[in-house]
Amino acid sequence: MATKEAKVQVELHAEELKEFLIHIVNNNRALQAKGAVPVCVNIEGEAGIGKTSAVEQLAKELGLDICRINLAQIEELGDLVGFPLKEYEVTNGTNYMWVTENSIPQHITNGYNPTGERRMSHAAPEFIQGRTKGGILLLDDYTRADARFMQATMTLIETQQYMSWKLPPDWHIILTTNPDDGNYSVTALDPAQKTRFASVRFKFNVEVWARWAEKVGVDSRCINFLLLHPEVITRDVNPRSVMTFFNSISSIPDFDAQLGLIQMIGEGSVGPNFATMFTLFINNKLDKLTSPRDMLLHENEAYIVGELRNSIGRGDKFRADIASTLATRLINYTINYTENHPVTDDMSKRLIRFCTDPEIFSNDIMYLLVKKIYNANTQKFQKMMTNAEVMKMSVK
Numbered sequence: 001m002a003t004k005e006a007k008v009q010v011e012l013h014a015e016e017l018k019e020f021l022i023h024i025v026n027n028n029r030a031l032q033a034k035g036a037v038p039v040c041v042n043i044e045g046e047a048g049i050g051k052t053s054a055v056e057q058l059a060k061e062l063g064l065d066i067c068r069i070n071l072a073q074i075e076e077l078g079d080l081v082g083f084p085l086k087e088y089e090v091t092n093g094t095n096y097m098w099v100t101e102n103s104i105p106q107h108i109t110n111g112y113n114p115t116g117e118r119r120m121s122h123a124a125p126e127f128i129q130g131r132t133k134g135g136i137l138l139l140d141d142y143t144r145a146d147a148r149f150m151q152a153t154m155t156l157i158e159t160q161q162y163m164s165w166k167l168p169p170d171w172h173i174i175l176t177t178n179p180d181d182g183n184y185s186v187t188a189l190d191p192a193q194k195t196r197f198a199s200v201r202f203k204f205n206v207e208v209w210a211r212w213a214e215k216v217g218v219d220s221r222c223i224n225f226l227l228l229h230p231e232v233i234t235r236d237v238n239p240r241s242v243m244t245f246f247n248s249i250s251s252i253p254d255f256d257a258q259l260g261l262i263q264m265i266g267e268g269s270v271g272p273n274f275a276t277m278f279t280l281f282i283n284n285k286l287d288k289l290t291s292p293r294d295m296l297l298h299e300n301e302a303y304i305v306g307e308l309r310n311s312i313g314r315g316d317k318f319r320a321d322i323a324s325t326l327a328t329r330l331i332n333y334t335i336n337y338t339e340n341h342p343v344t345d346d347m348s349k350r351l352i353r354f355c356t357d358p359e360i361f362s363n364d365i366m367y368l369l370v371k372k373i374y375n376a377n378t379q380k381f382q383k384m385m386t387n388a389e390v391m392k393m394s395v396k
Contacts (some may be wrong), residue, residue: 046235
């Protein structure tokens, strides 16, 4: 096990990583267009933080094929770099080519004859055969692999080819690794290896996670919990295990009625400390906070305002954490909802109320609401800016 942590200068959350990788893909295309070798990227991060998912999502958004190879699970080197084969040179007097022994009779029929020269080569591995468009070769758990696999990929990373075969055009190599800090069983990268790729450190960010969770429909109650308790994400309780827990309880309509079951599932997926915090969250009725959909669309505005005031409190009972959580949910839901729906007059009036009523949110949160929602789509939310108080808030 390695004991010295590798130094990675840049730390990026999911949205920053996506922006960075899009630049790398576009830059690689420019490099390939002038005959240069594309840049390989190493994404380092804790286990379960979402490194692989981030790359897979990027490939989907960019319309790229993705070939994921978990190097730690490969047993045969040929599965990675292709199997060796013997090739023979043939010529028709003008053209020369290398062919396999089995294809010599066919080439003789077509007017070619062997020159007597032979060589050892490698067949293209199965994972790359038949690929007709650009893609990403994701070498997952790179430093958990046997050293011979890591060595075999050095040429591929540096030149995008291995002996007699090469990656198709518009292909990009990305590695994922765990930190070399003594907590993971990894093979340390030597200086020569590190110079072959650019490295970034992937980090968890609860606000970025909440935007993603709102978009994909994670249970609303669970989003509230993690926004209120981001400190529960640790090396031992990572986002992958948290999502396993959240998915396992999402079909329970009333958490109050199933506390014992939730505690049991929690202890088996995220551990007793997390599970206990979650049941305390339920006991405090925080799973019943007003949903962002109701905040934006409920027909009875007075009822919603009353619910928000009761949840957030005032004076000595003011809950800044709850206010921040509800505002974050409202921002994310509003932006997602209005991507496919028009902003009605009632919605504009509701948003103006939330952005100007000091009996609901504090000034800093109202400023955040204006900034985030309006900047998300200045055209759709233009009506908000007709309100003098909202306009004043936007220029603070």
